[in-house]
Amino acid sequence: MSANPLLAADCQDGCFFVDGRFVPADTTRDVTEPATGQRLGRCAIAGAEAMRSAIAGASAAQAAWAATPPRERAAVLLRAAQALQSHFDEGALAIARETGGIVPKGQHEMREAVVICQIAAGLPLQAQGQVLPSTPGRLSLATRVPHGVVGVISPFNFPLILGIRAVAPALALGNAVVLKPDPRTPVSGGTIMAEAFARAGLPAGLLQVLPGDAEAGEALVTDPRVPMIAFTGSPAVGRRIGELAGRHLKKVSLELGGANNLVVLDDADPDAAASAIAFGAWFHQGQICMASNRVLVHEAIAGAIRERLVGKATHLPVGDGASGQVALGPMIDARQLQRFDQIVKDTVEQGARLEAGGTHEGLCYKPTVLSGVKPGMRAFDEEPFGPLVNLVTFRSDEEAVTLANQSQGGLAAAVIGRDVARALAIGRRLNAGMVHINDQTVNDECTNPFGGPGLGGNGSAVGGPADIDEYTRWQWVTVKDAPPAFPF
CATH class of the missing domain: 3.40.605.10 (Aldehyde Dehydrogenase; Chain A, domain 1)
Known part of the structure; x- marks a missing residue:
């Protein structure tokens, strides 16, 4: 001190x-x-x-x-x-x-x-x-x-x-x-x-x-x-x-905020993808505007990803973040927790499957995994702002893009796959202000423009090269050596 x-x-x-x-x-x-x-x-x-x-x-x-x-x-x-x-x-x-x-x-x-x-x-x-x-x-x-x-x-x-x-x-x-x-x-x-x-x-x-x-x-x-x-x-x-x-x-x-999509292709490494998903969805209890709200996984790899995430959710400790002994701390207050908990419960009632978590002690909510999440379910349609992995499966790249863009916009998106050209081609079609290839959605380096369309914001951005545009305005100034003669 x-x-x-x-x-x-x-x-x-x-x-x-x-x-x-x-x-x-x-x-x-x-x-x-x-x-x-x-x-x-x-x-x-x-x-x-x-x-x-x-x-x-x-x-x-x-x-x-x-x-x-x-x-x-x-x-x-x-x-x-x-x-x-x-x-x-x-x-x-x-x-x-x-x-x-x-x-x-x-x-x-x-x-x-x-x-x-x-x-x-x-x-x-x-x-x-x-x-x-x-x-x-x-x-x-x-x-x-x-x-x-x-x-x-x-x-x-x-x-x-x-x-x-x-x-x-x-x-x-x-x-x-x-x-x-x-x-x-x-x-x-x-x-x-x-x-x-x-x-x-x-x-x-x-x-x-x-x-x-x-x-x-x-x-x-x-x-x-x-x-x-x-x-x-x-x-x-x-x-x-x-x-x-x-x-x-x-x-x-x-x-x-809005929907942030993390797309996992069928050629992705399951261990690396699961680690990225866990961080993107659960860091700071998912209370991040860039959190990986939707995890779109190719059906060929969905089982392997689910298994690894359930293992992580089961073993990650939750408690007093300042203690230095836990991975996740509490949610900010009871109102925030209750809203999140209701989203999880409503989504399960709508047909999703609770694979892990879904419970809390005080304000400490366990990392949660839902599978079978689809459009029309609360966890798909709303920003949860809590420690939730929503697993959504797809069969083709086209379906992945369609599902991801079934929203009113978002800040960040990510695509994970060994074929970088394929992943980048998908990323370029996603309706997000920031796109990351072979990474998760929670990224900021201070030097980058930060913002997104639709529910991500008003399409404006702050940070790095965007700051002068944001925090100043244009003024036009002209200077002549002397006033000219006018015909009036």
């Missing part, structure tokens, strides 16, 4: 981070550790008034930040990365406890957050526009300028990554940010970032952190001082945000 811990608890507990300091909130809510039921602290709950006040502070601070030399903005991002790295173990354990993840999951979030800040530090130093062809005597420029204030709404499952991947590039490119993390994970999704950027010397007001419910989110989405919203979460909430933002003529970046 560092002599100067990132999470000092008392001064942060039950507080918003506004105008560069932690401020006690009038309304708070207990934050509970999913694995133990232990109270971790209090979460500040913002209402519309608090959100509007924070937006005003962000709006007032933004112009000076946009005018700050790019090297100085870059330096702040690098110092934030250093702050996160210096408190790596502390942050990783806090994330594991608050999200119900295993410690390596918390370490992954901290590691990626460091890289995201480092990548963002390079954005201010890239070309910010183009010189356009024009008439002689006129300089014509297309430049990228910040939106102003960017509203970020982040979820509970990977709260640090899914918050900072918007916060860091938006700040680097000259915007101010108002962040609304999920109230179930206020430290992972808010406090860690607030402290890191404060220690990095980010001027007050440029990052405002206010957890809250729908009232706070709606105030953020509808406020005219916030021209862009970046949201990660469920398709249902994404639709609502899209409707509100559209009504107010705002730019939105929606990263949602």
Whole structure:
């Protein structure tokens, strides 16, 4: 533990981070550790008034930040990365406890957050526009300028990554940010970032952190001082945000969920495929927007795959992720578990076969395998967001593509098979924003565009080369030596 811990608890507990300091909130809510039921602290709950006040502070601070030399903005991002790295173990354990993840999951979030800040530090130093062809005597420029204030709404499952991947590039490119993390994970999704950027010397007001419910989110989405919203979460909430933002003529970046298909061809190695499936479907209890929701397996290899997955499901330990003794931790809360459990039960009633799992102790749900899953069953048609392998069989490549595309879109897809050309040909036909050959669906390297069509989002993407497009807008500028004579 560092002599100067990132999470000092008392001064942060039950507080918003506004105008560069932690401020006690009038309304708070207990934050509970999913694995133990232990109270971790209090979460500040913002209402519309608090959100509007924070937006005003962000709006007032933004112009000076946009005018700050790019090297100085870059330096702040690098110092934030250093702050996160210096408190790596502390942050990783806090994330594991608050999200119900295993410690390596918390370490992954901290590691990626460091890289995201480092990548963002390079954005201010890239070309910010183009010189356009024009008439002689006129300089014509297309430049990228910040939106102003960017509203970020982040979820509970990977709260640090899914918050900072918007916060860091938006700040680097000259915007101010108002962040609304999920109230179930206020430290992972808010406090860690607030402290890191404060220690990095980010001027007050440029990052405002206010957890809250729908009232706070709606105030953020509808406020005219916030021209862009970046949201990660469920398709249902994404639709609502899209409707509100559209009504107010705002730019939105929606990263949602949908059906992610993992296709296993008949020439695949059963052991390698089963390992990939297990990770893609069960890592972090399947509470991942890229989780391998549907596993489409050629009928010739289906029995071998099923047998191996049942073996893994039977032996993988489930419990307190922070203990370092388990492979799967608890689900985030009882509401999430009950929804997932009902999907499993309904799918079995609809004709699927329960091969393994299907039970839980507290919030710890055993890794589950269903076979005989078909279109029309809940587990096929809906995103389970739990530790579930849905085995769907097919006979031909054409049938695999048809089954996979029987959805409203998704973020990720994967194809496993020894014939890479064949696997790639199938992958290119899948309706997904990201496609992986000989891998599972849970992949992100920070340097890649991340997004998907349909229920995957609004077709937009964040990450890597997409960030400048997302967090700035075009402005056309022309310059003449002197005003010309006009015929009026």
